[in-house]
Amino acid sequence: MKPFLLGSRQTRISSYPLDPNFKSRGFGLVNKFTASMGADQLTARVPHVLTVAGSDSGGGAGIQADLKACGARGVYCSTVITALTAQNTAGVQGVSIVSEAFVEEQLKSVLSDMRVDVVKTGMLPSIGIIKVLLRNLKEYPVQAFVVDPVLVSTSGDILAGPSVLDCFREELFPVADIITPNIKEASTLLGGMEVKTISDMRSAAKLIHAMGPRNVLIKGGDLPASMDAIDILFDGNEFFEFHSERIHTQNTHGTGCTMASCIAAELAKGSSMLPAVKVAKHFVEAALHYSKDMTIGKGSQGPFDHFMKLKISSQPIPFDPNQLFLYAVTDSRMNKKWGRSMTDAVKEAIEGGATIIQLREKESETKDFVEAAYKCLEICHEFGVPLLINDRVDVALACNADGVHVGQSDMPARVARSLLGPDKIIGVSCKTPEQALQAWADGADYIGCGGVYPTMTKANNITVGLDGLKNVCSASKLPVVAIGGISHANTCSVMEIGCSNLKGVAVVSALFDQECVMSETRNLHSELRKHICRG
Numbered sequence: 100m101k102p103f104l105l106g107s108r109q110t111r112i113s114s115y116p117l118d119p120n121f122k123s124r125g126f127g128l129v130n131k132f133t134a135s136m137g138a139d140q141l142t143a144r145v146p147h148v149l150t151v152a153g154s155d156s157g158g159g160a161g162i163q164a165d166l167k168a169c170g171a172r173g174v175y176c177s178t179v180i181t182a183l184t185a186q187n188t189a190g191v192q193g194v195s196i197v198s199e200a201f202v203e204e205q206l207k208s209v210l211s212d213m214r215v216d217v218v219k220t221g222m223l224p225s226i227g228i229i230k231v232l233l234r235n236l237k238e239y240p241v242q243a244f245v246v247d248p249v250l251v252s253t254s255g256d257i258l259a260g261p262s263v264l265d266c267f268r269e270e271l272f273p274v275a276d277i278i279t280p281n282i283k284e285a286s287t288l289l290g291g292m293e294v295k296t297i298s299d300m301r302s303a304a305k306l307i308h309a310m311g312p313r314n315v316l317i318k319g320g321d322l323p324a325s326m327d328a329i330d331i332l333f334d335g336n337e338f339f340e341f342h343s344e345r346i347h348t349q350n351t352h353g354t355g356c357t358m359a360s361c362i363a364a365e366l367a368k369g370s371s372m373l374p375a376v377k378v379a380k381h382f383v384e385a386a387l388h389y390s391k392d393m394t395i396g397k398g399s400q401g402p403f404d405h406f407m408k409l410k411i412s413s414q415p416i417p418f419d420p421n422q423l424f425l426y427a428v429t430d431s432r433m434n435k436k437w438g439r440s441m442t443d444a445v446k447e448a449i450e451g452g453a454t455i456i457q458l459r460e461k462e463s464e465t466k467d468f469v470e471a472a473y474k475c476l477e478i479c480h481e482f483g484v485p486l487l488i489n490d491r492v493d494v495a496l497a498c499n500a501d502g503v504h505v506g507q508s509d510m511p512a513r514v515a516r517s518l519l520g521p522d523k524i525i526g527v528s529c530k531t532p533e534q535a536l537q538a539w540a541d542g543a544d545y546i547g548c549g550g551v552y553p554t555m556t557k558a559n560n561i562t563v564g565l566d567g568l569k570n571v572c573s574a575s576k577l578p579v580v581a582i583g584g585i586s587h588a589n590t591c592s593v594m595e596i597g598c599s600n601l602k603g604v605a606v607v608s609a610l611f612d613q614e615c616v617m618s619e620t621r622n623l624h625s626e627l628r629k630h631i632c633r634g
């Protein structure tokens with residue numbers, strides 16, 4: 100029997116239930132507020148994927164990949180474990196299949212309690228488990244059913260035997276909204292048919308479609324002699340080709356599970372099939388690209404990073420208030436005047452002893468700014484010096500800088516914090532005790548207070564003087580750096596105001612509107628050191 104169809108071809112509700120009285124749960128309303136509830140009991144609807152799959156002790160594939168993929172795509176994921184595998188980057192060392200009865204118990208626990216939008220399957224190691232799953236899906240209908248026909252692991256280990264294959268073909272596929280075999284799996288499903296070209300993939304998709312699923316996605320990551328990674332989607336009428344760059348990496352373990360989970364996650368959010376597959380393809384490509392050089396394990400099948408955060412070079416330098424000691428703030432106008440690049444300016448300042456760098460580039464084009472910021476970040480990290488970006492949270496995100504400095508009329512610190520996450524450094528300009536307390540409440544790490552003295556660098560800037568600086572420091576729960584008109588000549592007066600949370604000085608023209616950045620930075624550094632010796 101052909102599955103139950105609702106709305107357009109792409110937004111079909113899964114084959115369960117076959118009950119004609121079944122009403123859509125509002126496929127297009129996911130992420131909004133549940134319309135079926137009374138106005139007094141509106142609750143936020145959370146898109147939810149249930150994965151029914153095997154556990155991978157190595158964390159790269161199976162249930163673990165599904166959880167990470169759904170998490171990365173902003174979707175809740177519950178799990179029913181069908182098998183435990185002892186697995187690592189070298190292969191599968193052991194499999195322990197969960198009993199049908201216990202799979203059923205897990206299914207009932209989740210489905211009787213939670214509203215699940217999409218069920219996604221991975222390793223289904225026995226006919227009994229498949230039958231239990233289908234029975235429960237009939238009892239607890241969901242909106243879409245995504246089947247990743249896991250037959251062979253990336254390392255070549257068999258994860259489902261021949262009898263299970265027949266059950267896949269006869270019972271599982273006819274009720275699936277999409278099945279996502281790779282080339283090896285497509286070939287196995289078709290009794291060993293050769294799948295070596297795009298044209299073979301199309302033929303295979305058509306033949307597998309005849310087994311009953313609404314859509315077939317054949318993943319061509321393993322296609323020999325192909326420059327791109329090409330996937331073919333067949334919906335029974337049309338073929339769609341998805342191309343992505345072939346990423347040369349060993350870290351591909353779990354790509355199949357991730358692709359299927361991503362599709363499930365997008366469907367759970369209310370997407371139709373074609374855009375769901377597109378998003379999943381882009382996600383996998385980006386994650387592979389990001390983690391291509393990562394090393395986890397000694398074997399040849401490494402996992403990748405779904406959250407795109409593990410790469411060592413991307414680790415931000417943690418904030419330490421002592422980094423505010425000699426804070427160098429660049430200026431594109433001054434660099435231009437003295438004929439030096441942003442990177443040269445940064446390098447010289449660090450060589451002279453700067454302990455933190457801020458790129459304050461008011462005139463640069465965004466493209467040039469991002470490019471230069473990348474290079475500056477590399478230089479800074481070579482020396483363990485954090486790099487912050489002035490005003491531009493977008494540029495900080497693009498180059499993965501260590502943080503930002505924002506003023507009272509820039510992006511609010513609390514918004515910057517939510518965009519940058521808990522690890523990045525955020526500084527806020529404050530002229531008053533109230534602003535200082537607000538910066539603390541907003542999650543800032545430090546305060547920049549000034550102008551302490553009149554300055555030519557920032558137009559129409561109100562000077563707060565040493566008294567204003569003292570007031571801010573006294574009220575602030577955060578460390579403070581003084582800024583504005585500070586040079587070798589007045590540094591000691593600033594540092595001697597007697598506030599223990601004043602950690603240093605931030606300087607622009609005294610370093611950069613000078614012939615030699617390095618020697619000016621050195622001079623200022625030795626002046627600051629005098630204060631430490633005295634203090």
Ligand SMILES: Cc1ncc(COP(=O)(O)OP(=O)(O)O)c(N)n1
Binds near residue numbers: 548582
């Ligand atoms: C360390 C430090 N303190 C203060 C400022 C000034 O920031 P803001 O008030 O946003 O002014 P602009 O620098 O954007 O003109 C700063 N940049 N750094």
Ligand SMILES: Cc1ncsc1CCOP(=O)(O)O
Binds near residue numbers: 549554555583584
């Ligand atoms: C950006 C900024 N914010 C307050 S004063 C100032 C300018 C500091 O520049 P300089 O060190 O050349 O006086």
Ligand SMILES: [Mg+2]
Binds near residue numbers: 489490504505506
């Ligand atoms: Mg600003």
